Amino acid sequence: MEDPMYSLQDVIRCDLCETPVPPKHCDICHIHLCEACVWKHRSDQSKDHYIVPFKLRGIITKCTKHSTEVCTELCTTCNIPVCPLCVASSEHEQHEIEDILEWFEYKKELMQKDLQDLEKSIYPKYQEAATNIPVQRADVNKRSQKLTTALDKQGEALHTEIDTIIQGMKSNIDDMDAQHIAAIDQQEDAINHTIPEIKQIILDLKRLLDTSDVCLVSEYTSRTEEFRFWQLPAQFQVTLPTFTPQEINREQIHQQIGSLSELAITFLLDEPHILTDIQTEYEYLYSVSCLSDSELWTCGDDNILRLYNLQRELLRSVQTKSGIMPRDIAVTRSGDLVYTDPRDRSINLESGTQIQTLITLRGWRPYTLCSTSSGDLLVIMTSDDRKQTKVVRYSGSIEKQSIQWDDQGNALYTSSYIIYLSENRNLDICVADYLAHEVVVVSAAGKLRFRYTGPPSTPRGSFRPYRITTDSRGNILTSDHRIHIIDQDGHFLRFIHNCDLQMPRGLCVDSRDNLFVAEIYTGKVKKLQYYK
Secondary structure, three states: OOOHHHOOOOOOEOOOOOOEOOOEEEOOOOEEEOHHHHHHHHOOOOOOOOEEEHHHOOOOEEOOOOOOOEEOEEEOOOOEEEOHHHHHOHHHOOOOEEEHHHHHHHHHHHHHHHHHHHHHHHHHHHHHHHHHHHHHHHHHHHHHHHHHHHHHHHHHHHHHHHHHHHHHHHHHHHHHHHHHHHHHHHHHHHHHHHHHHHHHHHHHHHHHHOOOOHHHHHOOOOOHHHHOOOOOOOOEEEEOOOEEOOOOOHHHHHHHHOEEOOOEEEEEEEEEEEEEEEEOOOOOEEEEEEOOOOEEEEEEOOOEEEEEEOOOOEEEEEEOOOOOOOOOEEEOOOOOEEEEEOOOOEEEEEEOOEEEEEEEOOOEEEEEEEEOOOOOEEEEEEEOOOOOEEEEEEEOOEEEEEEOEOOOOOEOOOOOOOEEEEEOOOOOEEEEEOOOOEEEEEOOOOOEEEEEOOOOOOOOOOOOOOEEEEOOOOOEEEEOOOEEEEOOOOOEEEEEOOOOOOOEEEEEEOOOOEEEEEEOOOOEEEEEEEEO
């Protein structure tokens, strides 16, 4: 319908000066005003005025309780328009009162932003996920065919005596395929359930943006955060089965066929939750490392290394050899504690009641370290002039490997002491480089695999990784002001940020993939479950 304000037959004019198409309206006096006449109209103090944009004329109404008054404010507690007498009454005492026009415009802006986010960001991601479902199904068939072919090739070499075993393994593949398809179906159902919800919200928002009904607008509650950050419902990871053939040995025919690993489908929790927390004695807590599933070594802002159990009991306290605060700690495969001391350039091992110096560097200072699956130590060190940083692998006190440059001769890491590392399940070396705003992952041979700088929507430079660890699924967890979970190929999976974590720093994972988080300012270690 044509707006009467712009009708050629009846152009609306300012009621005071006849200027056409006035942009303002006094909603109490019911007159149209141009910008120049607004002040003049307000100068008449014999009565109240309430100036609104012309398109929002009629936004205020007569008070249903006080017939001589109009409602220029909104009680957001009761979600109703109120007049000055209502505001002064005991009924709305200590309630939140807002100017009705300001509140209306605020809610409209919120709805406009939500509509934009839903249409341009969130809804397309769900559409993309839905489109990807057939691809996932096709991949299941391709991978299954690859496994079946490998089994057939091995079966031909072993002839008829292993036919029964081969058939059994094929049946296992079928069973795992059924589990995988069922998991995909579950994900598809969840996505298809959510997409109509988002579409309906978009339609509702469009209708609300066209209305001037204050109550309807005020009742609007945003659900955008439920769908944000690519947190699709029933998100899961699949550890795909693999076939490992063996050379034929007829005397041990069952063992020689090989093994077909189990299909593992694990779901990341939408809302990870804290299982327990341990208050340490540190004012500032920096690092935590698992001695076992129930015992944790910690270090912070003094020269004492402390061992706690999950019952919050302090089991042991060990003073550093130099009497100086350690920089980082790690637990070896044999259960010994190692720590770095940059001031005297040493790497030290605590076993029982004795502390021995394993390595003393020259020209370099050790900062952070981790113990590998093979029993080696990986150490990040920076040159005395702080111009170079490298990762060095030690077997005992013998240097085995140095990682510093990429294939083009560029430095892999910034010259910084705020840099931490962890070895992944696939033997990748994962480094959280705070100053570079990225996680740098290289292969066991030191070849650059990828750099992670945050989820795709993250502005460059806003990602500040402090600490890093990995879990049994090969996922990488790194902390800035929240915890990012990425897979072993650098793809973002989700955040851990909605479970009352305060400035997370040190990270470690136990054998059951429970995550331990050291909070720097509270001095607490919190144990989180993030898998179903």
